[in-house]
Amino acid sequence: MFDRRMRSDLLPGSLVAETDFNLRFVLAAHTAFSWSVPVRFERFMSFRYLWGAEGREQGRSFLRFIIYVAVGGVTLGVAALLLALAIVRGFSEEIEEKIVGFGAHIQVSSYVQDEPLDRGASLRRQLHEMKGVSGVSPVVEQPVLLRYSEDAIDGVVLLGMDRLPSYLGKRVEAGGGAVDGEKGGEPGLVVGREMATRLGLAVGDRVTAFALQQGESGMSMGGQRPRVEQFRIHGIYDTSLQDIDDVYVFSSTAVARELGSLAAPSVSRFNVTVSDPSRIDSLAAQIENRFGFPVSARTVYQQYAGLFAWVDLQQSIIPLVIGVIVIVAAFNIIGTLLMLILEKTREIGILKGLGTSGRTLKRLFLVLGVLIGVVGTSLGAALALTFALLQQQFGLVSLPAEAYYMTTAPIALNPLDFLLVAVVTVFLCGAAAYIPARVAARVEPVKAIRFE
Incomplete structure (x- = not known):
C-alpha cells in the first residue's frame, strides 16, 4: 500500500x-x-x-x-x-374523449341533407348485429329557436335521444341528466353552460322552443307555421367545448319527433359506438357497402377534422x-x-x-x-x-x-x-x-x- x-x-x-x-x-x-x-x-x-x-x-x-x-x-x-x-x-x-362522448365513433345518416332515415327500427337492428359494433343510439336532430324572455332568444340544435350520452352525463354541473322525464307536465331540457350563461338560464326555468316546418300552410314566418313546445330546464352540462356547449340542447326522442313532425320509426341519424376504435374507418366503410345509398357513415375524425x-x-x-x-x-x-x-x-x-x-x-x-x-x-x-x-x-x-x-x-x-x-x-x-x-x-x- x-x-x-x-x-x-x-x-x-x-x-x-x-x-x-x-x-x-x-x-x-x-x-x-x-x-x-x-x-x-x-x-x-x-x-x-x-x-x-x-x-x-x-x-x-x-x-x-x-x-x-x-x-x-x-x-x-x-x-x-x-x-x-x-x-x-x-x-x-381529452379532446377525443369529448368528441366521441358527444357524437360517438360513427354517425350513420342520409346522404340527402335534412332527409330522415325512414326504416329506423330495422336499420338499428342490423347495425347492432354487425361485428365490432358495441352500441347504437337513435338521434332526432331539429333546429329550433329557444326563447326564455324577450331579450333572451337564440337559435340552437335540439337533439332528441333515449338518454343523455354517458360522457355528457358525467359533465352535468347542475340538476340532472334525465331527458325523458317531465316536470309539471312539461318535457325536460338539458342545456350547455355557455348557453345557460348567455340566456341567464337556471335549473327549473321554463323556456319555449319554436321549430319551423316546411310544406305546411299558414301565414306565420313567411308561409311556414312553427311548432311550439315548452320545456323545463332539467340540467346544465359543461364540456368546455364551446361549439357543443353553446349550440346543442337535449331532450327526449318523442318530443324531438313531435317538433320535427317525424313518424315514430324515423330518425335523423344513428350514433354508433365501436368496441375497437382502431377499426372505425373500416367499419364505416362496411356500413356504407352493406346498406348502400342513401345511407352515409361518417367517422368522428371526418366530422371534426379541423379539431383533430x-x-x-x-x-x-x-x-x-x-x-x-x-x-x-x-x-x-x-x-x-x-x-x-x-x-x-x-x-x-x-x-x-x-x-x-x-x-x-x-x-x-x-x-x-x-x-x-x-x-x-x-x-x-x-x-x-x-x-x-x-x-x-x-x-x-x-x-x-x-x-x-x-x-x-x-x-x-x-x-x-x-x-x-x-x-x-x-x-x-x-x-x-x-x-x-x-x-x-x-x-x-x-x-x-x-x-x-
Whole structure:
C-alpha cells in the first residue's frame, strides 16, 4: 500500500508539492487499477469525477459546479420533454374523449341533407348485429329557436335521444341528466353552460322552443307555421367545448319527433359506438357497402377534422421543439468533459505512466458521459412524474377554455414515453462523450505530467 513517504518514488519532483487532492487521486487510481478489474476501475474513477472533481488552482470547486450544471441541463431537458409528451398526449385523449362522448365513433345518416332515415327500427337492428359494433343510439336532430324572455332568444340544435350520452352525463354541473322525464307536465331540457350563461338560464326555468316546418300552410314566418313546445330546464352540462356547449340542447326522442313532425320509426341519424376504435374507418366503410345509398357513415375524425388536425399538429411539433433541449443538454457534455480533461491532464498522464491504456481512458470518459446521462435522466423523470401527479391531483396549471377546450392542462402518463426518452437521452450523452474520450486516450504521459 502507498503512503506519504513514497511520493518522491512515485511522482516527479515538479509534482511533489501538488495538492493533497491530486495525491489522493493518484493513489486511489493506482490502487483501483492494481485490482486488475478494469470495469471497477473505470466505474470508480467516473464516480469520483462525477461527485468529487476539483480543479488545481483557486476556485477548485468550480469544476464540480460545471459537472453539476451538465447533470442539471440533462435533468431539465428530460423533464421538459416528458411533460410536453404527457400534456400533448393528454390533450389528444381529452379532446377525443369529448368528441366521441358527444357524437360517438360513427354517425350513420342520409346522404340527402335534412332527409330522415325512414326504416329506423330495422336499420338499428342490423347495425347492432354487425361485428365490432358495441352500441347504437337513435338521434332526432331539429333546429329550433329557444326563447326564455324577450331579450333572451337564440337559435340552437335540439337533439332528441333515449338518454343523455354517458360522457355528457358525467359533465352535468347542475340538476340532472334525465331527458325523458317531465316536470309539471312539461318535457325536460338539458342545456350547455355557455348557453345557460348567455340566456341567464337556471335549473327549473321554463323556456319555449319554436321549430319551423316546411310544406305546411299558414301565414306565420313567411308561409311556414312553427311548432311550439315548452320545456323545463332539467340540467346544465359543461364540456368546455364551446361549439357543443353553446349550440346543442337535449331532450327526449318523442318530443324531438313531435317538433320535427317525424313518424315514430324515423330518425335523423344513428350514433354508433365501436368496441375497437382502431377499426372505425373500416367499419364505416362496411356500413356504407352493406346498406348502400342513401345511407352515409361518417367517422368522428371526418366530422371534426379541423379539431383533430390541431391536436395532430401539437403532437408532431411540440415534442420536437422541446426535444432540442435534450439534444443541447447532451452535447453540453462535450464542453464539460473537455474542461475536466484540461484540469486533469497531469492526473491522466500519471495514470498512463502507471500503465493505464488509452482504451481504458477512453472507456472511462465514455462511462462518465453515460453516467451523467443516467443521473440526469433519472432526476428529470422523477421531476416530471412529480409535477405530472401534482397537476392531475390539484390542476396547478389552468388554461382558458375558449382557446384550449379545457380548464386545466391535461396529463396522460405513458411508461413507453419514459422508456424511450431515457434510452435516447443516455445514448446521446454517451455519443457526446466520445470526442472527449478520444482526446483523453491520446494524451502523452510525459507531456501531460509536465503540463502547467
